[in-house]
Amino acid sequence: MAGLRGRCLCGAVRFEGRGAPGGVTPCHCGQCRRWSGGGPFMPVHFAGGVALAEGAALAWYRSSETGERGFCSHCGSSLFWRRPGDPGDWAVSAAALPEGTAHRIARHVWVDDRPGWYDFTDDAPRLTAAECLREDGT
Amino acid sequence: MSRMTGRCLCGAVRFETGAVDEVDACHCAICRRWAAGPYFAAKAEGIAWQGTAPAVYRSSEHAERGFCAACGTALFYRFVETGETLINPFTLDGLGEPSFGMEVFVDEKPEFYAFAGDRPRRTGAELIAEYMAAQGEGPRAEEESQ
Numbered sequence: 033m034a035g036l037r038g039r040c041l042c043g044a045v046r047f048e049g050r051g052a053p054g055g056v057t058p059c060h061c062g063q064c065r066r067w068s069g070g071g072p073f074m075p076v077h078f079a080g081g082v083a084l085a086e087g088a089a090l091a092w093y094r095s096s097e098t099g100e101r102g103f104c105s106h107c108g109s110s111l112f113w114r115r116p117g118d119p120g121d122w123a124v125s126a127a128a129l130p131e132g133t134a135h136r137i138a139r140h141v142w143v144d145d146r147p148g149w150y151d152f153t154d155d156a157p158r159l160t161a162a163e164c165l166r167e168d169g170t
Numbered sequence: 171m172s173r174m175t176g177r178c179l180c181g182a183v184r185f186e187t188g189a190v191d192e193v194d195a196c197h198c199a200i201c202r203r204w205a206a207g208p209y210f211a212a213k214a215e216g217i218a219w220q221g222t223a224p225a226v227y228r229s230s231e232h233a234e235r236g237f238c239a240a241c242g243t244a245l246f247y248r249f250v251e252t253g254e255t256l257i258n259p260f261t262l263d264g265l266g267e268p269s270f271g272m273e274v275f276v277d278e279k280p281e282f283y284a285f286a287g288d289r290p291r292r293t294g295a296e297l298i299a300e301y302m303a304a305q306g307e308g309p310r311a312e313e314e315s316q
Contacts, residue, residue: 041204041229054187055284058207062260067179069244070207071195074283093241095179103242107227108235110206110244127202135282148192149267150210151286 035083038128039145041110047111049124051080052115055138056126059113060146061161063095068110071150071155074126076134081120173216176261178243182222188215192271193259197279197294198294204235209280211256212268214246 035048055056057070065071084090091105094116102112102122126134139157140146141164145161177184190212201209224236224245236245249258259265270289273279277293292300 035208041200042227058283063179065260066258067241067243068206069209070202070205071210071260072207074207075249088313091242093180095241101179101242103237105225105242106240107204107229108225108237108244109204110242125203125206126197127206131199131280134280137283147265147267150195153286158308 033038033039035080036078036129036133037085038124040089040104040107040111040128040131042104042107042109044106045087045109045111046085047124047128048083048085049076049080049129050120051078053078053124053129053133055156056134057123057135057138058152059141061142062145064113064142065145067095067101068125070110070127072140072146073113073123074134075112075123076126076129077121077123082122082124083120085132090113130139174265175263176257177221177263178238178241178245178261180238180241180243182240183224183238183243184220186216186218186220186259187262190214190257190259190262190265191268192267194256194272194274195270195285196274198275199227199278201247201275202278204229207243208273211247211258212259212262214255214257215253217246217257229300236250253293 035050039046053076058074060072064073089106092100094100137154137156141159142161143158144160193212195208197208225239228234244258272290274292274297275294278293
C-alpha cells in the first residue's frame with residue numbers, strides 16, 4: 033500500500049505514486065514549456081497511478097481538449113498532467129518525488145516543438161508530435 | 171531597446187518587458203520542484219504587468235516566485251530586496267533563439283539529464299561567492315519555507 037510520496041514546494045499538495053515509476057518523458061511542446069518554466073515538463077508515470085494525500089490546494093487548468101494541468105494554488109508548483117478527469121493515471125513531475133527516484137530518460141516527446149537553442153545529451157528516442165499522437169491513437 | 175510581450179498559458183496574466191536575448195538555467199532542487207524541471211530564467215527589465223496580477227509565493231527569505239492563479243503558469247523568480255526579476259522565457263512571444271548563457275546549481279542537478287553544449291557551469295557555492303563579490307555582501311542560502 034505504501035507508495036512513493038511526493039509534494040509541491042510548499043507542501044500543501046501531497047500525493048503518493050503507486051507501483052513502479054517509469055522513466056522520465058520530457059515534453060518539449062510549447063504549452064509545457066510556457067506552463068512549467070522548466071523548459072520541457074519532465075514527468076514520470078506510475079504503474080498503479082497516483083492517489084492524493086492532501087489535495088485541497090490542488091487546482092486543475094484545462095489546457096486543451098485532451099489534457100488538463102494540475103498545480104498548487106498556494107505556491108504555484110507545476111505538478112501533473114492528465115487526460116480530463118482521469119482518476120489516477122497522471123503524468124507526475126519527477127522533481128516532486130524524492131531525489132533519486134528519476135534515474136533515466138525513457139524518451140523525449142513533441143521534439144519538433146523544441147527550440148534549437150537547448151538540447152539534451154542523452155540518446156533516448158525522440159518522438160515528434162505526430163508520432164506521439166499516432167501512438168496515442170488520437 | 172525594443173520591447174517584448176509575454177503571457178501565461180490561459181492569457182489572464184500578460185506583460186511587456188525589455189528585450190531578452192540570454193537565458194540561464196537553474197538546477198537547484200527548489201527550482202526543479204517548482205518548475206517540474208530545471209528553471210529557465212531570463213533577466214527582465216522594466217516589466218509592465220497587464221491583466222490579472224500574478225499570484226506570489228515567498229519561497230525563501232530573499233526570493234519570491236510568481237505564477238498565474240488561473241492556469242498555474244510559472245512566471246518569474248524575484249529577489250525581494252532588489253526587485254530583480256528572472257522571468258520564464260517561454261512565456262515570451264517571439265523569443266527566437268536566445269543564447270543559453272549559464273547553468274547554475276549544477277551540484278544539485280540529478281544525473282539522469284544533462285544539457286548539450288559548452289557554457290559556464292556553476293555550483294551553488296560558486297554562484298553565491300560570485301554574487302557576494304559583486305555585491306560586497308552575501309545573500310542568505312535559500313531555504314524551503316517548510
